[in-house]
Amino acid sequence: GNSVTQMEGPVTLSEEAFLTINCTYTATGYPSLFWYVQYPGEGLQLLLKATKADDKGSNKGFEATYRKETTSFHLEKGSVQVSDSAVYFCALSEGDSNYQLIWGAGTKLIIKP
Amino acid sequence: DVKVTQSSRYLVKRTGEKVFLECVQDMDHENMFWYRQDPGLGLRLIYFSYDVKMKEKGDIPEGYSVSREKKERFSLILESASTNQTSMYLCASSPGEGVKLFFGSGTQLSVL
Numbered sequence: 095g096n097s098v099t100q101m102e103g104p105v106t107l108s109e110e111a112f113l114t115i116n117c118t119y120t121a122t123g124y125p126s127l128f129w130y131v132q133y134p135g136e137g138l139q140l141l142l143k144a145t146k147a148d149d150k151g152s153n154k155g156f157e158a159t160y161r162k163e164t165t166s167f168h169l170e171k172g173s174v175q176v177s178d179s180a181v182y183f184c185a186l187s188e189g190d191s192n193y194q195l196i197w198g199a200g201t202k203l204i205i206k207p
Numbered sequence: 208d209v210k211v212t213q214s215s216r217y218l219v220k221r222t223g224e225k226v227f228l229e230c231v232q233d234m235d236h237e238n239m240f241w242y243r244q245d246p247g248l249g250l251r252l253i254y255f256s257y258d259v260k261m262k263e264k265g266d267i268p269e270g271y272s273v274s275r276e277k278k279e280r281f282s283l284i285l286e287s288a289s290t291n292q293t294s295m296y297l298c299a300s301s302p303g304e305g306v307k308l309f310f311g312s313g314t315q316l317s318v319l
Binding site: 098128130135136137138139140143183185194195197198199200 | 211244247248249250251252265297299307308309310311312313
């Protein structure tokens with residue numbers, strides 16, 4: 095079946111460091127891929143998405159490229175801030191359906207000043 | 208902004224109690240969802256609803272039921288709470304398929 099695997103956390107970085115959070119998936123068909131972020135005490139919110147191979151999603155300085163050949167959707171940011179401390183979730187859905195999103199376990203990111 | 212409101216941030220209940228978790232959204236969204244979030248397991252879908260009085264089982268419906276009598280409100284019911292239902296419960300809504308989910312801030316339920 096479909097699945098999403100994320101790197102285990104927590105990931106601890108200093109401010110202005112480069113960030114990569116790995117996400118790989120297994121899926122039949124052609125899924126859409128998402129990154130959601132959960133700030134402390136808040137609900138999850140969509141950070142970025144990509145709907146087909148080679149698409150790049152970007153938002154708030156974060157980027158992720160849909161790589162079908164490596165079945166990956168790694169999240170990157172060039173220079174992190176303390177305010178980026180949160181839990182990041184990778185997810186996939188088959189086609190346009192959001193009824194059955196498949197979620198990764200989440201990666202907690204801690205940014206130290 | 209879309210607002211999804213969950214009635215309680217923290218809840219403590221005893222084994223065997225009937226528990227109601229309430230969720231209200233203010234944007235006339237068609238779809239509503241209940242997830243549970245456990246460390247190392249990500250989010251798992253319990254139930255979803257795509258219309259008033261309509262409901263579909265998700266991946267882990269056992270021990271839960273839901274009610275959607277009005278479009279804006281989606282309730283999760285634990286008929287007889289058990290300790291393995293201690294978890295963070297997240298409600299979400301969306302205006303249709305293929306559109307992003309909007310989440311509430313969650314209810315941390317502890318069953319003692």
